[in-house]
Amino acid sequence: MPAFNLDTCARPNILALEPYRCARDDYKDDGTNILLDANENAYGPSLLNSTAIPANQGPSLDLTTLHRYPDPHQEPLKQLLCTLRTTHAHTPKTLTPANLFVGVGSDEAIDALLRCFCVPGRDKILVCPPTYGMYSVSAQVNDVGLVKVPLLPAPEFGIDVPAVTAALSSPESDRVKLVYLCSPGNPTGSLLRKDDIRAVLEHSTWNGVVVVDEAYIDFSPAEASLAEWVAEWPNLVVIQTLSKAFGLAGIRLGAAFTSPAIARLLNSLKAPYNISSLTAGIAEFALSEGGGLAKMRENRAKLIAQRERLVREMPMIPGIGRLRGGEDSNFLLYEMLDKEGKPDNVTALAVYEKLAETKGVVVRFRGKEHGCLGCLRITVGTEDEVTRFLASLERTLAEVRGTAPAADEEQKEVAASSIVA
Numbered sequence: 570m571p572a573f574n575l576d577t578c579a580r581p582n583i584l585a586l587e588p589y590r591c592a593r594d595d596y597k598d599d600g601t602n603i604l605l606d607a608n609e610n611a612y613g614p615s616l617l618n619s620t621a622i623p624a625n626q627g628p629s630l631d632l633t634t635l636h637r638y639p640d641p642h643q644e645p646l647k648q649l650l651c652t653l654r655t656t657h658a659h660t661p662k663t664l665t666p667a668n669l670f671v672g673v674g675s676d677e678a679i680d681a682l683l684r685c686f687c688v689p690g691r692d693k694i695l696v697c698p699p700t701y702g703m704y705s706v707s708a709q710v711n712d713v714g715l716v717k718v719p720l721l722p723a724p725e726f727g728i729d730v731p732a733v734t735a736a737l738s739s740p741e742s743d744r745v746k747l748v749y750l751c752s753p754g755n756p757t758g759s760l761l762r763k764d765d766i767r768a769v770l771e772h773s774t775w776n777g778v779v780v781v782d783e784a785y786i787d788f789s790p791a792e793a794s795l796a797e798w799v800a801e802w803p804n805l806v807v808i809q810t811l812s813k814a815f816g817l818a819g820i821r822l823g824a825a826f827t828s829p830a831i832a833r834l835l836n837s838l839k840a841p842y843n844i845s846s847l848t849a850g851i852a853e854f855a856l857s858e859g860g861g862l863a864k865m866r867e868n869r870a871k872l873i874a875q876r877e878r879l880v881r882e883m884p885m886i887p888g889i890g891r892l893r894g895g896e897d898s899n900f901l902l903y904e905m906l907d908k909e910g911k912p913d914n915v916t917a918l919a920v921y922e923k924l925a926e927t928k929g930v931v932v933r934f935r936g937k938e939h940g941c942l943g944c945l946r947i948t949v950g951t952e953d954e955v956t957r958f959l960a961s962l963e964r965t966l967a968e969v970r971g972t973a974p975a976a977d978e979e980q981k982e983v984a985a986s987s988i989v990a
């Protein structure tokens with residue numbers, strides 16, 4: 570028998586990991602479900618309308634060169650990202666490829682920053698719950714501690730600036746190397762105030778880096794992105810992704826905008842060929858005027874119209890409570906109410922399960938997140954998906970809350986409505 574014992578051999582923080590779970594672990598994509606759980610882009614990739622890309626009309630993917638390693642530096646792709654994000658709304662300066670790290674989704678940037686700044690077993694990051702789960706998963710993988718300073722209560726879900734400032738002023742604060750802020754937040758859907766982010770950046774004694782995760786920024790008002798602000802702050806990183814507004818979650822392309830000095834460190838620690846040639850080719854096409862940018866804007870407009878429709882129509886459904894976050898993203902956070910009209914996790918969990926199991930509609934239960942009691946997070950889908958979602962939700966809530974008409978009553982309703990139709 571080998572002396573190997575996994576329990577004493579692996580790092581204890583890795584052994585203690587709870588694998589990241591998503592709603593699709595519970596409910597698979599069987600081709601019939603409506604998937605409103607992962608904040609993807611329901612209208613598809615920012616490429617072309619046809620699924621097969623005709624020559625000269627799509628990304629130039631030269632399959633004959635796939636035996637060669639991809640470009641480790643990705644300058645053309647970085648330049649396109651700079652052109653997109655240089656708006657001169659936040660600085661007169663202009664971004665250059667030296668301001669960028671590109672990674673396998675923004676999840677790689679989140680992890681690379683931790684590995685860059687935090688000594689395992691000693692250092693910490695600060696997060697503001699409710700927030701994106703991968704910051705703490707990555708911290709745990711790297712044996713890095715967590716300081717939690719909750720966001721202000723819903724519906725604002727803003728940064729609690731005095732509390733963050735105090736946490737970064739405590740005797741332990743030299744261990745905190747990174748503050749992860751999410752704007753617009755997941756699951757809150759709210760943009761953070763620029764002045765609040767500035768207050769953290771301006772902290773007079775704390776020696777650390779502020780990371781602003783802008784995964785959903787293209788669903789926010791124009792010029793909300795602070796990416797170009799990295800030209801003004803040596804301690805700011807802004808993370809973005811092509812997984813959301815660009816509808817390209819499958820190619821895995823994320824970016825970190827930052828000072829050339831931090832970008833140099835991130836580029837030094839990454840695997841040399843982290844971005845495949847296929848990913849780079851598709852991403853370059855998606856980011857080009859005359860390429861996928863028009864498609865992205867078209868799909869974004871459709872999603873924003875459906876988001877506005879949900880905000881109008883959700884309150885008409887009995888049992889729907891308050892919108893708990895903002896409207897700056899491609900998802901909305903709504904309370905489910907019990908029979909007494911109170912936000913309730915039992916109701917929300919039952920609605921989540923029943924929607925998936927009996928109606929084939931998958932959303933995300935977020936009721937256990939800080940300040941999100943009784944909440945479901947609903948990704949905005951296509952017009953048809955939203956129509957089916959609203960009808961399914963109304964029916965499911967009535968069933969769960971015990972206000973649905975009895976089966977024979979329902980039959981009569983269907984008969985009556987078909988006579989009217």
Ligand SMILES: Cc1ncc(COP(=O)(O)O)c(C=O)c1O
Pocket residue numbers: 607608673674675676677701751754755782784809810811812818821822823
């Ligand atoms: C706030 C936030 N940041 C980052 C990501 C990860 O995105 P990517 O697909 O670029 O790894 C997500 C994905 O859901 C997210 O919600």
